């Protein structure tokens with residue numbers, strides 16, 4: 001898809017080494033943007049840099065503020081001023097009830113899913129405000145509207161990210177800078193496949209039946225392809241999204257509830 005307002009702009013994309021972040025990087029590069037990716041997995045970074053010519057990247061744990069400072073410096077060196085920040089990283093965290101969740105597990109989810117986005121936002125915002133241009137897209141989850149038993153650090157961190165998104169939209173709107181969140185449904189990727197296979201084994205049913213069961217909570221009974229999410233990111237960053245801010249946009253087939 002070719003949208004005005006992407007070509008020659010600079011995009012920093014976290015989690016850009018695989019899945020959705022990787023496809024966002026591909027789409028932005030194909031549309032003529034300058035792209036820098038961050039990922040905790042060095043192999044993902046090397047593979048992605050080899051496969052998408054012309055982009056740069058940094059190995060970085062988004063849960064570590066010191067590494068984020070180095071990431072930001074590297075991205076600035078490669079890209080100059082950053083026009084778009086796409087906070088795609090999100091870890092699933094533990095599968096445990098609240099009382100079974102350790103403080104360390106809680107803190108790690110908050111650190112990666114919420115604090116990491118904050119640390120990058122606070123670094124890109126001054127430049128965006130000064131230039132009166134920029135867009136930030138944060139990745140939340142449709143589960144913030146339903147809750148999700150045994151996933152409290154994940155849902156709480158994403159709900160915090162939505163609160164940060166909305167607050168940023170209010171702070172930045174007067175400067176012409178936008179901030180939105182995307183709520184994906186069940187993304188068709190490795191993470192979902194692992195959940196389906198685990199669930200099937202636990203219940204002694206086939207993976208196909210486990211997947212059908214999972215999708216009965218989605219009105220359209222569908223998984224979401226990474227490229228659908230990447231296209232929404234692009235729409236929000238491009239001129240098409242010039243007056244869209246403070247929104248939580250669900251790309252999920254309508255998640256009604258989650259089992």
Ligand SMILES: NC(=O)c1ccc[n+]([C@@H]2O[C@H](COP(=O)([O-])OP(=O)(O)OC[C@H]3O[C@@H](n4cnc5c(N)ncnc54)[C@H](O)[C@@H]3O)[C@@H](O)[C@H]2O)c1
Nearest residue numbers: 015017018019020039040061062088089090139141186187
């Ligand atoms: N998978 C789903 O069904 C689903 C549903 C709702 C929301 N989401 C959210 O959508 C976003 C994308 O999901 P996904 O399934 O593509 O993600 P994913 O789990 O496939 O991970 C994407 C990338 O992030 C990297 N990463 C993981 N931890 C990191 C860290 N600490 N620092 C830097 N990089 C790190 C991984 O190496 C990977 O390359 C996430 O924010 C996720 O929480 C996913």
